[in-house]
Amino acid sequence: MSSPSSLDELIEALRALPSVGPKSAQRMAYHLLQRDQRGAGRLARALAHALEVLRHCERCNTFSETDICQRCANPQRDHSLLCVVEMPADLAMMEQTQLYNGLYYVLMGRLSPLDGIGPRELRLDKLLARASDGAVKEVILATNFTNEGEATAHVIAELLAARGVRVSRLSRGVPVGGELEHTDSGTIAQALVERRAL
Amino acid sequence: MSQKQRVDQQPGFVLHTHPWRETSLIVEVFSRDHGRVAVVAKGARRPMSALRGVIMAFQPLLLDWSGGGEMKTLVRAERCGGQPLLAGRALMCGYYLNELLVRLTAREDPHAALFDAYARAIATLGRGEPQEPVLRRFELALLRELGYGIGLASDSDSGAPLDPRADYVYIIERGPVPLPEDAGDLPATSGQTLLDMERDDFSRPETLVQSKTLLRMLINHYLGGQILQSRRVLKELLEL
Numbered sequence: 001m002s003s004p005s006s007l008d009e010l011i012e013a014l015r016a017l018p019s020v021g022p023k024s025a026q027r028m029a030y031h032l033l034q035r036d037q038r039g040a041g042r043l044a045r046a047l048a049h050a051l052e053v054l055r056h057c058e059r060c061n062t063f064s065e066t067d068i069c070q071r072c073a074n075p076q077r078d079h080s081l082l083c084v085v086e087m088p089a090d091l092a093m094m095e096q097t098q099l100y101n102g103l104y105y106v107l108m109g110r111l112s113p114l115d116g117i118g119p120r121e122l123r124l125d126k127l128l129a130r131a132s133d134g135a136v137k138e139v140i141l142a143t144n145f146t147n148e149g150e151a152t153a154h155v156i157a158e159l160l161a162a163r164g165v166r167v168s169r170l171s172r173g174v175p176v177g178g179e180l181e182h183t184d185s186g187t188i189a190q191a192l193v194e195r196r197a198l
Numbered sequence: 199m200s201q202k203q204r205v206d207q208q209p210g211f212v213l214h215t216h217p218w219r220e221t222s223l224i225v226e227v228f229s230r231d232h233g234r235v236a237v238v239a240k241g242a243r244r245p246m247s248a249l250r251g252v253i254m255a256f257q258p259l260l261l262d263w264s265g266g267g268e269m270k271t272l273v274r275a276e277r278c279g280g281q282p283l284l285a286g287r288a289l290m291c292g293y294y295l296n297e298l299l300v301r302l303t304a305r306e307d308p309h310a311a312l313f314d315a316y317a318r319a320i321a322t323l324g325r326g327e328p329q330e331p332v333l334r335r336f337e338l339a340l341l342r343e344l345g346y347g348i349g350l351a352s353d354s355d356s357g358a359p360l361d362p363r364a365d366y367v368y369i370i371e372r373g374p375v376p377l378p379e380d381a382g383d384l385p386a387t388s389g390q391t392l393l394d395m396e397r398d399d400f401s402r403p404e405t406l407v408q409s410k411t412l413l414r415m416l417i418n419h420y421l422g423g424q425i426l427q428s429r430r431v432l433k434e435l436l437e438l
Contacts, residue, residue: 019219113432114300114428118430118434119434119438120434146254147289150283151289154287154290155435158286159438186277
């Protein structure tokens, strides 16, 4: 009982999505073809269009339809501040604060020595070139507070410091509105280590 | 072999994690009494998971898991004791130690003494002490604990005690022999260095330099051609 090859091909193609195995891919294919053909058409067109027009912004490395994205081209933003984040989702979170008016650089990943993801895989040379363009006065490292994020921050900090760029790191500690009683001990321990004078 | 077993309150460290399915993690753990085990941390990648901030490398943990197959199921994980997070170069050294354990130890082969050596190394790195002696001590402890019998006290040809002022060549799986006249570019190690290593004394700069070369040669041999990614990444960083 073999299924049509176009169906097989669709199922196989859906497996390109992260954590989608053969079973889930099959379920998605049947759903799109049987229950939501309009949605399937939209998905197909949106994917084809995005593939065609999206590229990485030359300055911030995030997805953009133009060589330089709108944010990087905006003269209202502070071009002397450059915030380094791991993923576009992190950039969106920083924007939600409505407190930061500088520019960004999106790494599209993080250093992970055990997985063999090093400076070459992360294209750190591109960030170094971006940060030493003369306009950038301070680089704010907003990589995650995981070991990999910390390693990434450390490496970038060393490389930029060697080039005379001022580097800072997001601070960490007890969350806003947090009560010590309900905060995990790791966060409190780190907040104690990094306490500041008043 | 495959009967259900439950392990409670086992001291351990996370060596490495891989994402698994939508919200879970496969965690490579180095535990004191069960050696290196792989556990699934179900839901550990959900935003509100209690495991999220706990499953971190370089932190002493107490772990409960169950299951008899190669892949266990993590039941609980909690921090035990306040180890400061590794930062900067110490963090890169930590990755190197983790990779050595992942590549050179076998699954479920307990090495309590090696576990203690690892815990000490991580604690010392966390205190920001010089890193080179920590790495050398751990490398030596690892090779010895894995049963590679690294003899550092006597000439493996004659059995005579080492002369601190003489130079030796370390022959893999045999031990130090006096440096031959026609040694060419064989790396020479002084008797003093070998004796210092035997006594766990890495205070002499020459001991640090020579023991690094010697231990690297031995580790590369036992890696059998596997490339250490953490070492490659560090090398690439120095080239930037």
